[in-house]
Amino acid sequence: MTKGAQTVLAVGATGKFAGYVVPELVKRGAKVRALVRGPAQADAAKAAGATDVAIGDLRDSRSLANAVAGVDGIFHIGPAFAPDEATMGVALVDAAQRAGVSKFVFSSVIQPTNTRLKNHASKIPVEEALYSSRLEYTILHPANLMQNIGFAWQSILQTGQFSEPFPRDASIARVDYRDVAEVAAIALTGPTLTYATLELAAGMHSRTEVAAIMTEELSRPISAEESTFGEWVAASKLPYDESQLQLLSKVHEHYAKYGLGGNTLTLRAALGREPRSLRQYIRQLALQTSISSSRTTRSQ
Numbered sequence: 001m002t003k004g005a006q007t008v009l010a011v012g013a014t015g016k017f018a019g020y021v022v023p024e025l026v027k028r029g030a031k032v033r034a035l036v037r038g039p040a041q042a043d044a045a046k047a048a049g050a051t052d053v054a055i056g057d058l059r060d061s062r063s064l065a066n067a068v069a070g071v072d073g074i075f076h077i078g079p080a081f082a083p084d085e086a087t088m089g090v091a092l093v094d095a096a097q098r099a100g101v102s103k104f105v106f107s108s109v110i111q112p113t114n115t116r117l118k119n120h121a122s123k124i125p126v127e128e129a130l131y132s133s134r135l136e137y138t139i140l141h142p143a144n145l146m147q148n149i150g151f152a153w154q155s156i157l158q159t160g161q162f163s164e165p166f167p168r169d170a171s172i173a174r175v176d177y178r179d180v181a182e183v184a185a186i187a188l189t190g191p192t193l194t195y196a197t198l199e200l201a202a203g204m205h206s207r208t209e210v211a212a213i214m215t216e217e218l219s220r221p222i223s224a225e226e227s228t229f230g231e232w233v234a235a236s237k238l239p240y241d242e243s244q245l246q247l248l249s250k251v252h253e254h255y256a257k258y259g260l261g262g263n264t265l266t267l268r269a270a271l272g273r274e275p276r277s278l279r280q281y282i283r284q285l286a287l288q289t290s291i292s293s294s295r296t297t298r299s300q
Contacts (some may be wrong), residue, residue, distance in 0.1 A: 149282070
């Protein structure tokens, strides 16, 4: 389908990352069917711009068949650290082919062939399924997400510390998922990114550099700290079980030894503009903090 998908199924459309994709698709004239787990998420999906909602489960072949029926394209991002993530992704690719879907965009991860990291390697079977399909695929390899800093923002403000469980000088490639979502929408609604596999990064920074940016944008000191993995998990309140946390700990061990490389060229080319920088992301967080503080002061 060379003109782009007219109706797109967005998997996890109310999720903290896939939720960015829905408005980008709507902006480009696509109708969005949201795949959500239950009725409670349906209203949120429609508020984000979805015109249709499919209630189903990636582990249920019947609900998958119903969800993909009649759509032109699919956006898929797997549930983080799920032990059967690969199985679910491959099942969705198979369902898409049986239903005659044209386009499929898979939000994978940077360096999926780094098989030392099982959560990275879990993306490989899904990518292989797409490469061995007749779908017009686009595979996205986003770096560490800037939104992870956003999730820790309140703790950073309260403590004056930006802490992660790897050295302060480890350089990590990061990307704003809003840019990833825009690339996904471009791929689903037009031909320019068909059959592309794209590394998506917006620059590399150490935590020392990130804390310096925070200090400048907040006009107050933020220090770069290193915590143990256990301390970081307790502070982050992550909704993961022990096996999922073990996978995540291996990621941070890798960062401690090697950092995370990433190049901005592909993202810049795919967007046709400069990607959002880490400073821009932090500046926006700081502005939101300032606005929130002003409203609180006025209401007192």
